[in-house]
Amino acid sequence: MDAVARSVDMVWVTLSAILVIFMQAGFALLEAGSTRMKNAGHIAGKQVLSFALAGIAFWAVGYAIAFGEGTPLFGTGGWFLRFPAEEGGIPTEILFLFQLAFAAVSLAIAWGGFAERAKLGAYFLFGTLFVAVIYPVAAHWIWGGGWLSTLGKQDFAGSTVVHLQGGIAALVATLMLGPRIGKFNRDGTANPLPGHNQVYTVLGVLIIWIGWFGFNPGSTLSAQDGFFGYVALTTNLAAASGAIAALLAVRIFTGKADIAMMLNGVLAALVAITASCAFVEPWAAVIIGGVAGALAVFSVFYLERRGVDDPIYAFSVHGVAGIWGTLSTGIFASPRLVEIVGVGGPGLLYGGGLRQLLIQLLGVTVTALYVAIASFVALWVIDRLFGLRVSEEEERMGLDLSEHGAYGYPEQLTPSGDVVTVVRRASAEEAS
Incomplete structure (x- = not known):
């Protein structure tokens, strides 16, 4: 029976990895549809390049830094996936594929800040550095037995590890590259640069939504007790709430029911519930998703008014929502679910005090600072050596x-x- 249960778990984690990998197709449609026709092939094609770069870099270096034994700051062993064989449990090769899918999603998010004006060579260099040595460090802190995990940092499937890291890298890139030609007038007002195919964008978001059932439920790493079903429930409730809240918010702000903002609300809600999906009750998932959807809409308008041109809204959707989602466990984490998962303590609403919320805040702060500094240094060096942005022509x-x-x-x-x-x-x- 143990062999059968182990086999079921291996199939479940492999299937979940495939679902998360399929999110790359969703990102290709989402980003290509959200940008202009003259860049569509480039935007879609770079998703293949992104996954290819991640596959090699994470196999050679990244997985070892994230999950190898070492210091509380980073792993120091297991290069090229040379981990000792384990009796029982899920094989390293399957765990690697699952975690590779997550790292590739984080890189795909980061690419949003580069869209429509970055050199192809910048993708090669920054993508390799991000997956090999930037992303894995924070992953080790939280998931690999590092110092934040020992404090009880709650991040079930990656609001901080995956989405905040990608969102911060995207923000740094978009600030360093500057706005696209024609985005802002001399008086600072913004011009719309609409994407060429909203149908692609809708289809991309739906694919990503489906892929998220590998992202969050798959992070249980087991199908035996059926807990993955509960995680799927909270994930879906949050996404639905985010869509409705974002549509209402943008209608209030602009008087129009903007479809693109509704889609951003879905993604922001999924990002937010990713940390808390195993820790919160269904009613809390609805609140978390709704707040995330509205926050994403507000953030998009705020950043545009501040002169920031984030073409795919990567920071608003993944950075802002990632922060909110991470903090939300410190507010809504249920004692019974914390006991099931075995990480951290109950949230503020359940008498847990401020301890868990402060741990969550610490995790968000140090991760954001680390990724911002590391990404800036990497991009600054690339810019000085080869240049980041294509010519005006x-x-x-x-x-x-x-x-x-x-x-x-x-x-x-x-x-x-x-x-x-x-x-x-x-x-x-x-x-x-």
Whole structure:
């Protein structure tokens, strides 16, 4: 029976890893649909590059730093996945695949801050550094037996480890690159640069929502007691609440029921519940998701008014919501669920006092500072050596053509990047 139970757990974790990996397809559609047509092929294609870079870097170095034995700050053994064989439990190879999927998602989030104006070479260099030596350190602190885990930091599936790290890296990148050409006027007012395909964006978010059932329920690492079903419930309740809250918030702010903001609300709610999904009751999941959705909308408008051009809203959705989600366990963590999970203590509303909330705040603060400093140093060096941003001519032309030599939609774009219709093009060819 033990062998059967172990086999079921191995299949469950592998399936969960596949679901999280499939989120890359969601990010490709989300980001490509949210950006302009002249960059669509580049934006979608970099998701493949992102996962490829993560696969090699995390195998060679990152997994060892995150989960190898070592100091409270980082792991020092297990390079190239050379871990001692264990009797029972889930094999290292499966755990690696699962954790690789998480690291790749964090990198995909970071890429949002680079969109539509960064050199392809910057993706190679920063992506490798991020997955190999930046992301794994905070992962070790919280998940790998590091100093925050010994304090009882609660982050069940990665509001801090995955989403806050990616969101902070994206913010640093977008600040260093500066706004896209034409985004802001001289008086500081913003111009809309709408994405070219909202249907892609909707489909991408739905794929990501489905993939999240590998993200959160999969983090139980076991199918034996059915607890993953409870985690799936809180995850879905939060996402639904986030969609509704964001749509209402943007309607209040602008008078329009903006679909893109509703989608941001779904993602922000999923980010927020990722830390607390195993620690909170269903009613609290609804509150956490709703607050996250509204916060994301507010953050998007606030940053734009401050002159920050975050094309995919990576920091608002993953950074701001990641902070809120991490703190929320310190407020809403239920004693009965804390006992089941075995990490940290109950939240403020259950008589736990401020201790857990302060631990959560400490985790958010040190992680954000570490990732901000490390990302800035890495990007500063890359900028000085090779440059981060494409030329003005290349940006106006579009990265599809300037970086790859072909448009993602060759029938609908001229070399100058202007949209034309297939009918017009066909009519001209017939006339000639």
